[in-house]
Amino acid sequence: MAQRFQTLPGFRDFFPDECAARNHVFETWRKVARRYGFVEYEGPVLEPTALYQRKSGTEIVNQLFCFQDKGERDVSMRPELTPTLARMVAARQRDFRKPLRWFSIGQFFRYEKHQKGRGREFYQFNCDILGEDSVLADAELIALSIDLMRAFGFTAADFRIRVSDRNAWVDFANRHGVAEEAIPDFLQIIDKMERTPEEKVSTQLDGLGLSLARVRDFIASGAEVSAAIREILSDLDSRGVGDFVEVDLGIVRGLAYYTGPVFEIFDHGKGMRAVAGGGRYDQLLQLIGGVPMSACGFAMGDMVITDLIRETPAPRALLETAVREEQSVDVYVVLADPEKRGEAVALAQTLRLAGVRTLTPLTATKVPKQFQAAEQSGARFAIVIGSEYPALTIRDLRDRSERMSRTETILEDLRDA
Amino acid sequence: MAQRFQTLPGFRDFFPDECAARNHVFETWRKVARRYGFVEYEGPVLEPTALYQRKSGTEIVNQLFCFQDKGERDVSMRPELTPTLARMVAARQRDFRKPLRWFSIGQFFRYEKHQKGRGREFYQFNCDILGEDSVLADAELIALSIDLMRAFGFTAADFRIRVSDRNAWVDFANRHGVAEEAIPDFLQIIDKMERTPEEKVSTQLDGLGLSLARVRDFIASGAEVSAAIREILSDLDSRGVGDFVEVDLGIVRGLAYYTGPVFEIFDHGKGMRAVAGGGRYDQLLQLIGGVPMSACGFAMGDMVITDLIRETPAPRALLETAVREEQSVDVYVVLADPEKRGEAVALAQTLRLAGVRTLTPLTATKVPKQFQAAEQSGARFAIVIGSEYPALTIRDLRDRSERMSRTETILEDLRDA
Numbered sequence: 001m002a003q004r005f006q007t008l009p010g011f012r013d014f015f016p017d018e019c020a021a022r023n024h025v026f027e028t029w030r031k032v033a034r035r036y037g038f039v040e041y042e043g044p045v046l047e048p049t050a051l052y053q054r055k056s057g058t059e060i061v062n063q064l065f066c067f068q069d070k071g072e073r074d075v076s077m078r079p080e081l082t083p084t085l086a087r088m089v090a091a092r093q094r095d096f097r098k099p100l101r102w103f104s105i106g107q108f109f110r111y112e113k114h115q116k117g118r119g120r121e122f123y124q125f126n127c128d129i130l131g132e133d134s135v136l137a138d139a140e141l142i143a144l145s146i147d148l149m150r151a152f153g154f155t156a157a158d159f160r161i162r163v164s165d166r167n168a169w170v171d172f173a174n175r176h177g178v179a180e181e182a183i184p185d186f187l188q189i190i191d192k193m194e195r196t197p198e199e200k201v202s203t204q205l206d207g208l209g210l211s212l213a214r215v216r217d218f219i220a221s222g223a224e225v226s227a228a229i230r231e232i233l234s235d236l237d238s239r240g241v242g243d244f245v246e247v248d249l250g251i252v253r254g255l256a257y258y259t260g261p262v263f264e265i266f267d268h269g270k271g272m273r274a275v276a277g278g279g280r281y282d283q284l285l286q287l288i289g290g291v292p293m294s295a296c297g298f299a300m301g302d303m304v305i306t307d308l309i310r311e312t313p314a315p316r317a318l319l320e321t322a323v324r325e326e327q328s329v330d331v332y333v334v335l336a337d338p339e340k341r342g343e344a345v346a347l348a349q350t351l352r353l354a355g356v357r358t359l360t361p362l363t364a365t366k367v368p369k370q371f372q373a374a375e376q377s378g379a380r381f382a383i384v385i386g387s388e389y390p391a392l393t394i395r396d397l398r399d400r401s402e403r404m405s406r407t408e409t410i411l412e413d414l415r416d417a
Numbered sequence: 418m419a420q421r422f423q424t425l426p427g428f429r430d431f432f433p434d435e436c437a438a439r440n441h442v443f444e445t446w447r448k449v450a451r452r453y454g455f456v457e458y459e460g461p462v463l464e465p466t467a468l469y470q471r472k473s474g475t476e477i478v479n480q481l482f483c484f485q486d487k488g489e490r491d492v493s494m495r496p497e498l499t500p501t502l503a504r505m506v507a508a509r510q511r512d513f514r515k516p517l518r519w520f521s522i523g524q525f526f527r528y529e530k531h532q533k534g535r536g537r538e539f540y541q542f543n544c545d546i547l548g549e550d551s552v553l554a555d556a557e558l559i560a561l562s563i564d565l566m567r568a569f570g571f572t573a574a575d576f577r578i579r580v581s582d583r584n585a586w587v588d589f590a591n592r593h594g595v596a597e598e599a600i601p602d603f604l605q606i607i608d609k610m611e612r613t614p615e616e617k618v619s620t621q622l623d624g625l626g627l628s629l630a631r632v633r634d635f636i637a638s639g640a641e642v643s644a645a646i647r648e649i650l651s652d653l654d655s656r657g658v659g660d661f662v663e664v665d666l667g668i669v670r671g672l673a674y675y676t677g678p679v680f681e682i683f684d685h686g687k688g689m690r691a692v693a694g695g696g697r698y699d700q701l702l703q704l705i706g707g708v709p710m711s712a713c714g715f716a717m718g719d720m721v722i723t724d725l726i727r728e729t730p731a732p733r734a735l736l737e738t739a740v741r742e743e744q745s746v747d748v749y750v751v752l753a754d755p756e757k758r759g760e761a762v763a764l765a766q767t768l769r770l771a772g773v774r775t776l777t778p779l780t781a782t783k784v785p786k787q788f789q790a791a792e793q794s795g796a797r798f799a800i801v802i803g804s805e806y807p808a809l810t811i812r813d814l815r816d817r818s819e820r821m822s823r824t825e826t827i828l829e830d831l832r833d834a
Contacts, residue, residue, distance in 0.1 A: 009488075036769060040436045041432055042436050046482070046494070090421075343655075346656055355452065362557060
């Protein structure tokens with residue numbers, strides 16, 4: 001009896017339809033990043049576990065796929081890219097003109113509870129500007145994230161960017177006598193506030209000598225709290241994308257290493273999910289690589305955005321077109337005379353060498369069955385090879401019109417058809 | 418003192434130049450596979466360890482990055498894709514028209530001695546035809562592999578396809594009284610023969626009741642030994658690519674699951690390295706998924722092919738062009754009047770929305786420095802925003818010619834420039 005195997009929980013198989021959808025997301029990420037002059041990089045999927053300890057916050061470290069390799073090294077499948085980026089940039093920062101504009105598309109792994117929109121593996125787009133102190137870099141990333149969403153087919157009705165500033169919270173904490181060493185805990189409380197029962201938040205804030213009312217007043221004070229936020233908003237207004245942005249001090253972002261403005265892309269529909277997020281992390285390059293360099297960046301996972309695309313009509317239509325196109329060929333060579341198989345594969349070879357995506361049956365089947373396969377292949381044209389070879393028939397599968405051709409002129413005739 | 422982190426031995430950082438080179442290899446794989454009507458899929462990077470036991474040969478199993486996950490499952494980072502493919506196809510084979518033509522591009526992991534052309538991680542192109550008994554499917558894969566090499570810029574002077582047939586060796590073993598259960602060992606001896614001292618091979622064959630001379634005579638007998646090989650060669654002749662192919666019975670391919678014709682792409686220069694390889698594996702889908710289905714496929718890693726591209730002038734030139742193009746923008750917006758920063762980012766936004774890859778400085782720098790940055794960005798055009806705004810100057814960075822434009826007509830003017 002044969003053994004049956006299954007995918008591990010939280011891991012995905014990408015059958016062709018799903019892989020084409022994934023590729024549509026990847027290509028949109030890549031296309032928009034390149035329009036902003038970003039260049040692509042990639043790091044290893046496996047890293048020393050120490051790279052993630054004390055850098056990424058305890059939550060991520062508890063979720064590591066970590067083990068000892070055959071050389072007794074403590075290693076982890078990467079849960080995020082930023083520590084790797086910091087290591088890479090610190091190692092070779094002299095080789096690159098500042099600011100660096102880098103993006104990456106790769107896979108990440110977290111051993112967490114398997115639920116909708118959250119697997120144990122996911123793909124993530126990471127986009128960072130390094131070596132630029134000005135928060136105009138943060139604004140550039142926000143503009144890029146808005147264009148990403150528009151490239152997927154979303155409009156202002158579908159999403160918003162929520163901008164905040166961690167420094168505004170640090171100032172607030174200082175003004176209200178929160179001890180320096182309690183500030184990370186304080187930021188964690190604010191980060192989880194929306195998802196935590198009010199009473200619990202109240203008790204937690206009490207412990208730091210703060211009241212919930214005072215925190216809420218501060219959140220309500222909005223845009224006026226930080227020069228950084230004002231500068232970012234003004235820049236985005238110049239770009240004509242100010243309408244996509246709102247200030248929301250409730251956003252803190254979980255990761256421990258953020259040091260300034262932070263932002264999230266939010267699903268503006270019923271879901272209210274975070275689609276992407278990021279911020280400024282001016283200390284991490286020093287911490288990881290010993291090189292002081294300012295930095296800001298954001299990341300977008302593939303799972304929430306793909307759900308959102310499938311739920312929203314215009315982005316879904318773009319996705320479906322891309323999925324169909326990716327799996328289509330241009331031409332199907334129909335072998336009407338089984339004696340001409342050699343000629344059919346020779347013709348297919350010619351077309352393919354010229355860049356035409358071409359199918360032809362490997363073994364002779366009935367002609368109606370071949371035309372059926374041609375329709376299903378997404379081909380625009382069928383080319384029929386029969387007893388009249390080297391004369392060929394080109395059939396346009398959209399309107400069934402036909403024209404004659406010959407092997408010598410087939411490429412030109414296809415172009416004109 | 419900051420801690421310095423390093424990449425694990427055998428793992429690679431892809432800085433932008435290397436990532437662009439990687440992408441050139443990926444895009445060439447993808448482009449040629451699509452010309453042959455193959456569709457892309459992908460499986461998980463982490464799989465149950467049992468998926469690889471007794472399927473892939475002991476060598477691969479000893480090289481697994483394997484561990485227990487937090488749920489006490491025995492898991493492995495995948496060393497190859499074929500068992501995953503067999504699992505996926507067996508699970509949903511009724512949903513797909515046969516034969517399936519599937520390809521994949523992904524990363525794989527083997528804990529082996531770190532050496533040139535062989536890391537502990539590598540990317541691999543996998544390309545398979547499933548559900549087709551005819552060896553014309555094997556011929557189609559060989560034709561595809563030849564077109565891959567040609568798409569990279571290689572010619573018949575650079576590489577050869579060596580074709581063999583495992584069944585010819587099984588017949589040989591049967592004719593010479595080798596016990597059924599000793600045949601896998603026998604195939605391993607043949608596989609390693611070229612790299613093993615003659616005396617040792619002689620002793621090993623003696624143990625099976627065979628002589629080295631008899632084995633060598635059989636290898637010398639070449640093409641005549643198998644109907645499958647004759648059919649493949651005839652098909653490749655029809656396609657006009659027969660010159661790329663030679664029969665070499667010394668090729669057996671290490672993996673335990675091959676059952677018929679096997680082939681390798683060989684570097685025909687001084688290196689004589691295997692660039693890719695594959696074959697028919699008609700039993701594996703039954704073994705993994707309980708569904709009988711014939712199959713053949715091949716894989717090409719990224720490391721040897723990239724070395725070979727860099728060593729060979731024409732492919733190297735194609736690679737360098739692709740690397741340069743991938744990291745270039747189209748337009749650099751020069752901010753000649755620092756007061757006009759808002760107008761500069763607005764113009765950049767307009768260009769980017771129209772698909773033009775555009776850079777503009779985040780903060781004001783001296784104009785000559787901006788022109789220098791424009792040259793280094795690979796931009797074809799600089800657009801100068803100065804005090805005469807909304808009038809703009811378009812400078813062609815190739816010949817320094819200039820023409821005037823305005824924000825309203827900039828896209829048309831760029832197109833005509």
